[in-house]
Amino acid sequence: MQTNIQPTSLYYILFYFVLILLFTFFYVYVAFDPQQQADLIRKQGGFIPGIRPGPPTERYFAHILNRITVPGALFLASVAVIPSILMHEWHLTKFPYYGTTLLISVGWH
Secondary structure (H helix, E strand, O other): HHHOOOOOOOOHHHHHHHHHHHHHHHHHHHHOOOOHHHHHHHHOOOOOOEOOOOHHHHHHHHHHHHHHHHHHHHHHHHHHHHHHHHHHHHHHOOOOOOOHHHHHHHHHO
């Protein structure tokens, strides 16, 4: 059981990958609420050509948001777990930089 909580354990890597996917979707839907944005555009008299104001605009935003978020979430999760996968394959146990460290350091620059 002790080996399952190591960053190089395949259970850990899979769980970490799924958590990153879930939290990416959670963050995107908190930061950009399709219903709120559709309502805001409607109240300001704007519209998206070919899309009716109200619920159709909300569905359109949700569809576009999913199409953008899926590849982004997969990319983030992949970048985060690739170092752990390589460490597992190469049997490395002492490496100070995991995928999250890489994401944070790149995000600062």
